[in-house]
Amino acid sequence: MNDLKDNPLYISWHDSAWIPHINQATVLDYFGERSNPFYDRTCNNETLKMQKASLDQLENMTGTEYILLHVQEPILYVIRKQHRHSKDQVTPLTDYYVLAGYVYQAPDLNSVINFRLTTALHHLSQAFEEVHSFARYHPSKGYSWDFDKDGKSKEKKRESDKESEKLKEEPISAFQRARVDMLIHELCKKFPPPQSKK
Structure with a gap:
């Protein structure tokens, strides 16, 4: 159980005061809040924030940084944590998504494959x-x-027969009987039975 609490895939974070103000220009500031457990305080974004410099300077630095990867306003923002080696070379580390103000870590390929295999094995075992x-x-x-x-x-047939017998034993209420009678009467008015020819 403790493993689930420590696993970042099972936690989320949000700040209610920020949620109405999140947009493309502010989402990285929102993600950089001190209480966000996903944010690395040693990143280049934090260094630039302390220097009051523009985030455009990130590509001239090396080290860990956060960038806004995808935007679908007003509800979805994807932020990527990556390690910059040079101006043109970066290694993606983790993706996060901000969905309606809640921040989640996107699962990595290993977690997705592991979940799919576990689910498939469970269904095979049941079969x-x-x-x-x-x-x-x-x-x-x-x-x-x-x-x-x-x-x-x-054995299964006996179980299903017992269940259907229980259903048959339940009496029909007066309301149900009146409702069915009314529906049959309406259907007969709309679609009268054919008259036999003599």
Whole structure:
């Protein structure tokens, strides 16, 4: 459980006072708030902020920096943390998205693949359990499958039959009966049955 709390993919951050004022020009300042756990205080953006210099100077520096990668105003902003080696060479480190004022870390490829594989294995495991419930063994016949016409095992069919019997046992209320009668009457008025010819 502690692993989930420490994993940045499971946390989010927001500052309610800022949310109405977030736009393309202010989103990097919002992301650079002191209480944001995703923001690295040793980055070049912070250095330029202390010097009251323009963020245009980032490309002349080396080290960690944050840039605004994508904008879909007024709700979505994507911020990239990257390491700048030179004016033309950068290595992306992490992407963050600001969605309706909430900041989240975007999952990396490893996390996405791991989640998809875990989900696929879970569904495969359930399928094998279901198939295993249909297998039968008899000493003289060996293994066989026990399906009925609907593709259900006899045990599953008994369970579904019990459930349908419970549903059948529930009495119909007077309101339901009157409503059904009214609907049938309306349908008969719209689509009268054909008259038999003699």
